Amino acid sequence: MRRVNCPHCAHRFEVSVKAISLRCPACTRHLRFEDVVIRHRLKGELATMGHVRLENPSEVIGRVVCGGFVNHGGRFEGSVTVFGDIELTPQSFTAGQLVAKSLHVRIGATVRAKATIVPRPQEPPKPATLPRIKRPVFRI
Numbered sequence: 001m002r003r004v005n006c007p008h009c010a011h012r013f014e015v016s017v018k019a020i021s022l023r024c025p026a027c028t029r030h031l032r033f034e035d036v037v038i039r040h041r042l043k044g045e046l047a048t049m050g051h052v053r054l055e056n057p058s059e060v061i062g063r064v065v066c067g068g069f070v071n072h073g074g075r076f077e078g079s080v081t082v083f084g085d086i087e088l089t090p091q092s093f094t095a096g097q098l099v100a101k102s103l104h105v106r107i108g109a110t111v112r113a114k115a116t117i118v119p120r121p122q123e124p125p126k127p128a129t130l131p132r133i134k135r136p137v138f139r140i
């Protein structure tokens with residue numbers, strides 16, 4: 001089992017480490033636990049309790065909530081809330097709002113963002129509605 005926070009309502013609960021998706025017992029919204037690698041352009045909202053990785057080239061504009069976030073040479077603009085670590089590698093571009101438990105910025109990365117690093121990251125208030133990203137992701 002592992003403890004997770006619902007990215008939608010922040011409810012804390014336990015799930016099996018084998019779970020790929022389920023519904024939050026509090027708000028009943030669908031939660032994903034898969035890791036996601038992005039190698040193209042995305043605009044919208046992406047929520048997974050797994051890890052999200054932007055490859056080079058990739059471009060994401062929107063709102064990401066996830067368990068871990070790596071910008072590995074991609075371009076990100078928007079808000080990202082991470083219940084674990086953010087890592088920004090050389091040649092990556094990251095702009096907007098970052099909320100995470102820790103932040104690693106490597107030499108060569110570009111960051112133009114407001115960062116909030118706290119032991120227990122909370123999702124900031126939801127902005128104007130964005131289209132939910134349904135399909136265009138690649139599983140590891």
Ligand SMILES: [Zn+2]
Pocket residue numbers: 006007008009010011024025026027028029
């Ligand atoms: Zn919930």
